[in-house]
Amino acid sequence: MKKYRYISVLTIAGSDSGGGAGIQADLKTFSALGCFGASAITAITVQNTLGVTDIHSIPAAIAAGQIRAVMDDIKPSAIKIGMVHSAELVVTIAGVLRDYPHVPVILDPVMVATSGDRLIQSETIEVLKKELFPLATLVTPNLDEAEILSSMKVRSVDEMKLAGAKILDTGCHAVLIKGGHLQGEILYDVYLENDGYEQILKTDFIATSNTHGTGCTLSSAIASFTARGYDLSEAVQKASQYIHQAIAAGRDVKTGEGHGPLNHFFEPLALIKHELD
Template sequence: MKRYKYPSVLTIAGSDSGGGAGIQADLKTFSALGCFGTSAITAVTVQNTMGVRDIHSIPAEIVQGQIKAVMDDIQPSAIKIGMVHSTELAIAIHDTLATYPDIPVIFDPVMVATSGDKLINDDTVSVLKTVLFPLMALITPNVDEAEILTGQKISNLAEMQSAARALLQTGCSAVLLKGGHLKGRKVYDFYTSREGAEQVFESDYIESDNVHGTGCTLSSAIAAYLTLNHTLADAISKARAYVYQAILQGKDVKTGHGHGPLNHFFNPQKLTQYEVD
């Protein structure tokens, strides 16, 4: 009798009670792209489309336990990291993931919610850069996060490129700096890697209030496409196309009274199966 397995992905992130970002967005993205999603929750947030009301941290040893339980059994092929809001948690995640060096990790360094609420402690920023970034196959900061990480003002593509190259010096393998917060007719993202590859991605700007969880969704989609055996460059390109359509197909939907979610399931794929021995 033939036996099969699912392409699996792990998300290490915070829970969004409003369902638009964090763990919820990640799992929706994995499912929509035909992957089996697993999770390690770093925090429980009290939030909706209007903003974040409170954050409850999950103890570092429980986060470590979640990661190890998934890695030792289901063995996902890629990992996405989202909200890491404390120094203790950053160190704990590093110590755990360092034992799985062959698994590519995509880190979306969530620091500020779409509503403008801050999601990270000030003393954690330097720890992310020195401890976690060197383990990463790719980091995906937006403009606001890149300004916090580099101390540089970013208002155009040239400044995005400068900041991305500076972030590459932290030891990560590659950077995708997202320019969606720079309003204009076009949206530009800039990719650079330690191997010297650079690429500017361009797409039309979509006018929509429903962009909550866009960064979570993009990084999760990249991890999912890596799990589906695409190269990093192809994974980024496909993930951007997926997010573009998820925004476009959800822009006229009203969910709550604030920043609504993307339409993750505009074209859901069947759960992929691979034959195993």
């Protein structure tokens, strides 16, 4: 009897009790894009569409154990990293991932929630840059995070490019700076690789408050497409399309009283249909 393997992806991230971001958004995205999702939880947040009221970090040894359990058995084809709350967790995760150097790592440096709540300890940021960035295939900061990581103001596409170059100096292979906070009729993301390759991605602005978990979903979509065998730049393009359609499909849905989630399950398999024909 012929046996098949699922295309699997591991998310290393925090849990969002509201279901719109973090582990919950990651697993929805993996499933929507035809991948099997596994998880290593780094923190439990007390959270809903209105904001984050508390964070409980998972012990570093437990986080490491979750990662090894998945890597040694399920053997995912890509890894997404989201919220890593403490320096101890960063160092521990980096130590584990060095044992699996051939698996692509998509790192979303989660620092500030959509609600504005801070999700990372200040002293963790430098450790994150030193320990995890050199292991990352791609880092995906939003504008606020790009400013923190590059120590400069980022208010234009040109400044996004400059910030991206500074972030590449940390040792990551590529960076995608998300420009969604520069609201206008057209939104711009800047993708840079350390070999000098550059691409500007453009999408139409969608007026909605349902943007909770956008960054988590984007990085998970990139990891999914990478696991499916797309090269990194194409995975970024396809993930951008997926995010835009997921926002559009969920723009008028009422979920909670604050920033609602995307619609992860609109009809995403159309993006990979040619693989299935």
